[in-house]
Amino acid sequence: MRPADFAYDLPAASIAQVPLYDRPSARLLVDIGDGVRHLTVHDLPTLVGPGDVIVLNDTRVLPARLHLAKETGGAVEVLLLERLDGTGTSEAWEALVKPSRRIAPGTVLHSGPDLAVTVEDDLGEGRRRVRLDAVDGVPGALDRYGEMPLPPYLSTVLDDPDRYQTVYADRPASAAAPTAGLHLTDDILDSCRAAGARTERLELVVGLDTFRPIAVDDLDDHRMHSEAYDVPAATLDACRAAERVIAVGTTTVRALEAAARGDAAGRTELFIRRPFDFRVVDLMLTNFHLPGSTLLVMLDAFVGPGWRDLYATALAEGYRFLSFGDAMLVAPGDSGGAT
Numbered sequence: 210m211r212p213a214d215f216a217y218d219l220p221a222a223s224i225a226q227v228p229l230y231d232r233p234s235a236r237l238l239v240d241i242g243d244g245v246r247h248l249t250v251h252d253l254p255t256l257v258g259p260g261d262v263i264v265l266n267d268t269r270v271l272p273a274r275l276h277l278a279k280e281t282g283g284a285v286e287v288l289l290l291e292r293l294d295g296t297g298t299s300e301a302w303e304a305l306v307k308p309s310r311r312i313a314p315g316t317v318l319h320s321g322p323d324l325a326v327t328v329e330d331d332l333g334e335g336r337r338r339v340r341l342d343a344v345d346g347v348p349g350a351l352d353r354y355g356e357m358p359l360p361p362y363l364s365t366v367l368d369d370p371d372r373y374q375t376v377y378a379d380r381p382a383s384a385a386a387p388t389a390g391l392h393l394t395d396d397i398l399d400s401c402r403a404a405g406a407r408t409e410r411l412e413l414v415v416g417l418d419t420f421r422p423i424a425v426d427d428l429d430d431h432r433m434h435s436e437a438y439d440v441p442a443a444t445l446d447a448c449r450a451a452e453r454v455i456a457v458g459t460t461t462v463r464a465l466e467a468a469a470r471g472d473a474a475g476r477t478e479l480f481i482r483r484p485f486d487f488r489v490v491d492l493m494l495t496n497f498h499l500p501g502s503t504l505l506v507m508l509d510a511f512v513g514p515g516w517r518d519l520y521a522t523a524l525a526e527g528y529r530f531l532s533f534g535d536a537m538l539v540a541p542g543d544s545g546g547a548t
Contacts, residue, residue: 210482212423212501215509217520219500225529226365228372228391235392236535238523240512241492245522250392250536253494259405260452263398264444266387266461267410269378272355272370277318277326283311285318287326287339288358289351290384290416291437299340300347301329306337324350348381358384360532362499373532382437383415388532389458389495407451409444413437413464413477422501428482433503438464439474453491455538459504462511465489485510487541494538497523497530513542 229235233250240246241256248256257263273289288305295301306312306328318326323345329338343350357370367373375390377398398408414437425431445468448454456462467477469488480503493511497520498504508516519537528535 210428210506211426212428215502215505216500217517219530220524223524223528223530223534224362225531225534226363228367228533232376232392232394233397236528237392238519238526238528238535238537239539240519241538241540245519247526250397253393253397253538254400254404254406256538257401257404257406257455261401261406261455262447262451262453263401263406263408263455263457264448264461264465265375265377265390265393265408265410265457266413266464267375267377267379268383268387268412268414268460269381270357270374270383270386270415271381272351272357273384274356274358275320275326275351275354276356277320279312279316279318285312285328287318287328288384289339289355290336291382291414293338295340297346298344299342301338301340303332304337304339305335306339307335309335309337312337320354321350324354360385362531363533377410379410380412382412385415386532387413387415387458387460389461389536391533392536393457406455407447409441409447411438411440411444411461411464411468413460415460422499423503423506428480428506431480431503433478433480435476435478436460436463437476438467440464440468442473445473448489451491454489455492455494456490457494459493459495459498459507462487462490462493462507481507481510483510483513487511492538492540494536496532496536497528497534499531508539511541512539515542 235250237248237250275287277285286307290303293301312328316328325342327340341347357373373386416436423431467479
């Protein structure tokens with residue numbers, strides 16, 4: 210299988226540039242075994258009931274994009290991906306640095322008088338080890354100087370940065386939002402529970418593969434960057450007892466399926482693609498993804514080649530795509546076998 214197998218024509222006009230004011234007014238393309246229906250996320254509580262467990266990734270997005278300057282005045286952008294060590298006033302991070310090749314190890318960058326960022330080792334693929342030093346603490350410095358790391362296809366500036374957070378976001382750790390959850394509100398989740406469904410949480414720290422397209426000709430050669438995850442015992446127990454497990458977002462799918470194959474917490478490099486045996490997830494709530502992305506490869510593994518028909522229908526019907534776009538609720542199709 211090649212990245213070209215996951216290409217499709219995505220017009221620029223179909224890419225949502227701003228989030229909807231009313232989160233659950235996002236459209237919801239439903240294909241769960243009784244034909245394609247066009248609803249909205251407001252209708253989600255009517256689609257769930259007793260025996261269902263809705264699993265949410267409650268990671269919170271860091272203000273992880275820093276606009277810095279060298280002592281000579283040159284501009285440098287640092288996108289923090291994951292903390293490596295340290296807490297408080299001095300922390301080492303894995304980061305993307307632009308322009309990476311022009312920044313020598315030991316270069317000190319600044320953003321205001323109370324934050325210094327030292328660029329250290331080259332970790333490959335544009336990644337660098339950087340050290341953040343802040344007299345009053347790194348978290349506070351990030352709040353003052355950092356920006357939400359919106360994807361590059363978004364050209365707008367958010368008036369309210371919380372619109373790139375889920376309403377249930379908890380520990381600040383991720384470099385991107387688990388965007389399928391952006392459509393949900395406390396009222397929608399309360400209504401799902403009132404319909405008889407349970408909600409459970411886990412954490413998967415969203416990292417580099419959200420930003421990187423597949424860069425190999427054969428998917429066998431693609432290496433997923435590892436991401437930290439933690440699936441609580443209560444979540445695993447609820448999933449084992451459920452009639453249906455509804456995963457909100459591809460990151461939730463990845464964490465649940467990784468936990469089913471190993472430890473309940475740790476790091477995963479799981480690359481979900483055909484053929485794949487989904488051991489936990491029965492339904493997936495997900496956004497519409499970039500052509501050629503690992504997220505689209507996962508959708509193909511879940512619903513089979515029929516994703517093309519669903520995407521063609523969504524485009525023809527005027528659905529909004531990508532992070533601030535609409536959503537789909539889908540069931541497994543012919544995934545081409547199991548591992």
